[in-house]
Amino acid sequence: MSPTDFPARSPEVSIIIPVYNEAEGLAALFERLYPALDALGTSYEVIFINDGSRDKSAALLAQQFHVRPDTTRVILLNGNYGQHMAILAGFEQSRGEIVVTLDADLQNPPEEIGKLVQKMREGYDYVGTIRQQRQDSLWRKKASRAMNRLRERITKIKMTDQGCMLRAYSRHIIDTINRCGEINTFIPALAYTFAQNPIEVDVAHEERFAGESKYSLYSLIRLNFDLVTGFSVVPLQWLSFIGVILSVGSAGLFLLLLIRRFMFGAEVQGVFTLFAITFFMLGVIIFALGLLGEYIGRIYQQVRARPRYLVQTILEQRDGLPIAAQQAPDVIQPVQPVAAVVSREDNGR
Numbered sequence: 501m502s503p504t505d506f507p508a509r510s511p512e513v514s515i516i517i518p519v520y521n522e523a524e525g526l527a528a529l530f531e532r533l534y535p536a537l538d539a540l541g542t543s544y545e546v547i548f549i550n551d552g553s554r555d556k557s558a559a560l561l562a563q564q565f566h567v568r569p570d571t572t573r574v575i576l577l578n579g580n581y582g583q584h585m586a587i588l589a590g591f592e593q594s595r596g597e598i599v600v601t602l603d604a605d606l607q608n609p610p611e612e613i614g615k616l617v618q619k620m621r622e623g624y625d626y627v628g629t630i631r632q633q634r635q636d637s638l639w640r641k642k643a644s645r646a647m648n649r650l651r652e653r654i655t656k657i658k659m660t661d662q663g664c665m666l667r668a669y670s671r672h673i674i675d676t677i678n679r680c681g682e683i684n685t686f687i688p689a690l691a692y693t694f695a696q697n698p699i700e701v702d703v704a705h706e707e708r709f710a711g712e713s714k715y716s717l718y719s720l721i722r723l724n725f726d727l728v729t730g731f732s733v734v735p736l737q738w739l740s741f742i743g744v745i746l747s748v749g750s751a752g753l754f755l756l757l758l759i760r761r762f763m764f765g766a767e768v769q770g771v772f773t774l775f776a777i778t779f780f781m782l783g784v785i786i787f788a789l790g791l792l793g794e795y796i797g798r799i800y801q802q803v804r805a806r807p808r809y810l811v812q813t814i815l816e817q818r819d820g821l822p823i824a825a826q827q828a829p830d831v832i833q834p835v836q837p838v839a840a841v842v843s844r845e846d847n848g849r
């Protein structure tokens with residue numbers, strides 16, 4: 501069976517790859533990805549989403565589209581919306597029965613895709629992954645383990661390794677996610693909430709092939725807030741408990757001071773202890789306000805109902821339609837057009 505035996509419209513497997521400033525490593529990715537997919541012996545499409553890269557990534561993706569127009573589609577977003585939004589843009593365009601997400605930096609070996617596809621064919625609708633010998637910095641591994649534990653406590657989501665993006669989802673889950681319209685989300689967790697028959701498999705993990713991680717400490721913290729506040733209101737409920745505990749504590753302290761007042765008379769010592777307690781409580785209150793802000797911010801973003809991302813151009817081949825290379829961005833101008841339609845969409849929703 502070769503990929504061309506199948507109609508281009510609905511392949512069995514869709515591969516979704518978000519790309520942000522990955523120019524240095526894209527050639528190596530193409531070199532390993534396509535042979536690995538050909539080896540599956542089934543129909544597939546690869547959807548690259550350029551998440552507003554500022555390097556040559558968009559041009560390289562356009563070039564690759566012209567090399568393999570029958571199996572490659574490229575979505576160019578008009579700005580940087582983040583990895584998860586980029587993947588959602590890919591989900592909306594995907595047509596495969598099995599949808600696999602993958603990082604562009606070769607940390608997820610493309611050769612492992614076959615393992616996930618095999619599991620999906622066995623009837624699972626969500627294949628999660630556990631990275632064997634994760635190749636990331638020590639502090640990231642530690643922080644992610646701590647987040648894993650926190651998530652485990654406050655949500656019903658069961659994942660051994662939430663961070664690995666090499667995952668497979670069924671068409672049904674993807675269609676459900678497409679109906680969600682979430683703004684800040686964490687895809688593996690969102691998908692898990694819709695899964696009926698999930699499973700996890702071990703996969704290899706490699707060091708980044710080229711370039712650096714696109715996540716700063718700040719964006720990692722933001723992402724984890726998305727994970728915690730997007731899937732659970734337990735932190736809000738904790739606030740009430742903290743409030744109760746603090747009130748009981750201060751009532752106790754008041755009683756103690758009252759008794760001492762009668763036993764020893766007026767005392768002025770311990771003023772710094774009082775400061776310490778006050779500042780601690782101030783900290784708790786500010787944290788609580790911040791946490792409330794996280795939830796309110798999400799509600800605000802959601803009710804504004806603005807488009808989550810803007811698609812500038814989609815490079816794809818549409819059978820039977822004439823070439824219509826219109827309004828393509830400058831970056832892809834030098835590339836020779838083939839039988840392809842460049843469609844333009846204004847709203848990614």
Ligand code: UDP
Binds near residue numbers: 602712714
């Ligand atoms: N990515 C993206 N938009 C962003 C940040 C990252 O599309 O704003 C992509 C990036 O190109 C890569 C994947 O998301 O394909 C994972 O990013 P990265 O490897 O930097 O994350 P890490 O492996 O350090 O968690």
Ligand code: MG
Binds near residue numbers: 603605607708713
């Ligand atoms: Mg990476």
